[in-house]
Amino acid sequence: MSAVNATELRAESAAKLKKRRNPERAREERAFWMFISPWVIGFILFSGGPILASLVLSFADYNVIDPPKFIGLGNFSGLFDDRLFYKSLSVTAYYVVLVVPFTMISSLLLAVLLNQKVRGQPLFRTLYYTPSIISGVAVAYLWSWLLNPEFGVVNSLLGQWFGIRGPGWFTDAHLVIPSMVLMQLTAIGGTMVIFLASLQSLPSDLYESAAMDGASRMRQFFRITVPLISPVILFNSIIGIISSFQAFTQSYVITKGGPDWNSYFYVYYLFDTAFFHFRMGYASALAWVMFVIVFLLTLLSLVLSRKLVYYEYDSRG
Amino acid sequence: MTMKTKTTALLLALFLSVSLLYGCSKGKSNNAASSGDTGSSGGDKVTIEWLVRTDPNMIDWEKDMIAGFQKDNPNITVKLTTIPQAEIDQRLTTMISSGKVPDVWSPNWANSGFASYMKMGALKDMTSFIERDSGDISTINQQIMDIYKIDNKTYGIPMLAIGSFLFYNKELFDKDGVPYPPTDWNDTSWNYDAMLQKAQKLTHDVGNANKQVFGVLNSMSPNLQTWGFGGDMFKPEAYTSAVMGEPAVLTNPQNKEALQFNVDLIQKHKVAPNQATVDAVSAVGDPFLTGKVAMVINGGWGFWAYGPAKFKWGVAPIPYHDGRKVPLFVDPWCISEKSKHPEESWKFIKYLVDPNNGGKKFMEKTSATPADTSLADQWYQQMADKTGMKVEEVKQLNEGAVQNGREADNHLIDKFAVISTTINQTANSLWNGQKSVDQGLQEIDKNLRSLKF
């Protein structure tokens, strides 16, 4: 098949056109720079400077109005005995560990469901996507109403059907983060759409032969679908990690970081530090510490994925 | 390896160019004209920027003010910027850092409040203007005028002065035959015990979502609740120097009484909704408007926020207690320290608070309590028409609220947004009954002390 062809071709070129390789290499490299030039120019002109500036500010005291005063590593050493740094970091880490697998699984399942040919499929897809478009307040209201300890639907059903006294959800120190994870269920639209798009590009012949071999639907899903969309699973996981490290609006709207700091997310702390405490330098230090953590996690995912992610047509040896 | 050195060199060059670019921008931005106009002298046209928080009730007044002022002052253009209160601090800090500041604004319309922006150095000392034109603002209540005088420098001209009250749902009172509370702040029989007794009579069916009614809800912040009992979590100097300093959380015994009373309303007497129940509703609006809370202690904005309610409601003093103080919410107009056109801005502020023009129209449009004494009688009449109370009752209520009033903590103490987050975290676990009041106060004290300013 193709891999063979390509290897043959390459072997041929290696033997016969050894001298032509370098110019070709150079041509490819030139093309590379041409193609990425929009991003490079944008980075130099617009995004790179502010990012660098935030790095510089992380070594300074900056109250927004007076010029920054450089204090070396002062901000970073300050983090070590900052109770809220540890608290918000652990709250966030707990959230990320729960929310990334939860949203991956639920959005993939939903994508598979919405990929079935049933009547009204386009309407279903649209309605399932709506919470991702509409005003955050309406969604926050929905969840605080569903999970309200006294008025809420969930607890009243628990009571009526099982005779259980439902928990406090958002007001319970132990349940507030799991509740916020659960709340992300209605925000999976974007991830779901990406999965749905990737499900469209699966080759039919593989399923055909699998079905002929008598493989069950479940088996087809794990043996064919999952490996084939693994580049997209990797993508969604990495984006999931990056974005959930920066999550805080749900807490800002519903719990204000409580009870007792148990939903005080890292970026919530950063936000307060920057815009209410006016410690922009310290906020920048917080940001860069988070950058290092997220960057390492992303690298780790990319390295681990080399074995797990399957680029079907990647014939590079 | 050449590959790596080349990449590094490239990146280095990139960063260098960026930082140079950035460095330039920073150096120059301070000199940039604030609103696109260069020079403010003589008959040149000048543009001033007026920053307000969004409010559908005020937008007509704002447009009216701009039109009128520009007609009187053809060489001044006023540019209006409206930003939601939740985002205004982000916007302001960004503007302040660039020197491209709004000229006229109210720091209390941001969550950080007056003291934070004053301490930062973002507000202009208006004393010389006030001394020069004292006649133009002489009718503003002097007690209220002094609130924003720090170290003998005045930084703001008060526009509205809202007291705090207890609002009650007349229909729920009538249904249970409970007599209405009084309107006299000096009536010592209207104390917290009396309030509790009424709340107990009014509470019923708690737990049944369709029928339940709660007797009372204190929607004041924990520190403002302690004021009502003569307590305070901060020392008196904190409010005059704008610096929190040593907290008085543990030294003031009234603090415990106040917080314990509220915990008991929720946990022991079960006449007040649990904090959680409140949160679900307050994501959208005020719990009083659900019609399921008979009494609510709240700021005087209830006078207009409760306007659309479909039930009749009344207003009463906050219950009596020795040393009772209740919060006042006074919003001033201020000028940015870095404004390029302070003279024009001052002229505009005078126009905004003019009791015959801006101030009067503002009151008529928004129902907000005016800071100007010459407008008081008209406001009493306006509120009496609105609530169905007698003019004298409204007058008695409001005068009492000002006499017993003290400007709110979040306007007078620097970086209070951070302080109140710190207090609220612990307070929520008190209301939930997860911590004892003693434990909670200890914790609040410890956490406040650990804040770095």
Added chain:
Amino acid sequence: MFRSVRVSYGELGAAGKFFVYAILLLGLLLFAFPLYWMIITSLKELGDVHRMPMSWIPNPFKWDNYSQIFDDVPLLTYVWNTVIYVAITVFAVAISSALVAYAFARLKARGSGVLFAIVLGTMMIPPQVTLIPQYLLFNQFNWIDSYLPLVVPAFGGSAFIIFLLRQFFLGISKDLDEAVKIDGGGYATTFFRIILPLSIPALATAAILEFMYRWNDLIGPLIYLSTGDKYPLSLGLSNFTAAYAATPWNLLMAASMVAVIPPLLLFFFAQKYFIQGIVITGSKG
């Protein structure tokens, strides 16, 4: 390649269909609730919005709310501003990101790994700390109170979309590239003749996600725009919010409906391009 085969493996039995249907309908109770709540709130009188227990059907229906919002604020101006702004940025982001993603997915060059790491890295810095430096930069360009700070950087692509398209491009057969090469075509030919046509669903997905992001983004316009007439919908809606419980929720929700309907319709009608787009078959001759 047998296109008809695809249908036979994808079909569910009657029981399977019923099962899928039941789950989807049940889930709608949750997923469609926010929209339902918005609709009923937008038709209530203000005094009824907060009443507990909640009334599921407005009584009376206050259709006036919808005419009032158009009287109160220049809603059509906001819609128009948003449409122009979103159209330009989505187009810019999609094209630029596709070019960049192609390079990262298909071309070998020294330093490409490091550059890709930087692209990803730009997403990991919380925007709260770059806000002020960025404002200072655009202030220097004299771009404040215009759409330039929001639109021009879009031509550099978006890290998120670059990453997304790169993942899709990696899945396209390399044989096709080789075929172009043998025919003497360059990289541009490969990109425009092979990659782009084969990635219509991916591009449409990228475009729809960028569309939703731009349509709803509040902070960007909030920081850079100050003249009311220039506001996009996201910021214009905030004209219906007020501090201290004075927000007219019925009007806010009516205005929000105006903001929600265009993306919903777009999603409904455009989904055949991004979800039911062409199938890249596995058969390769």
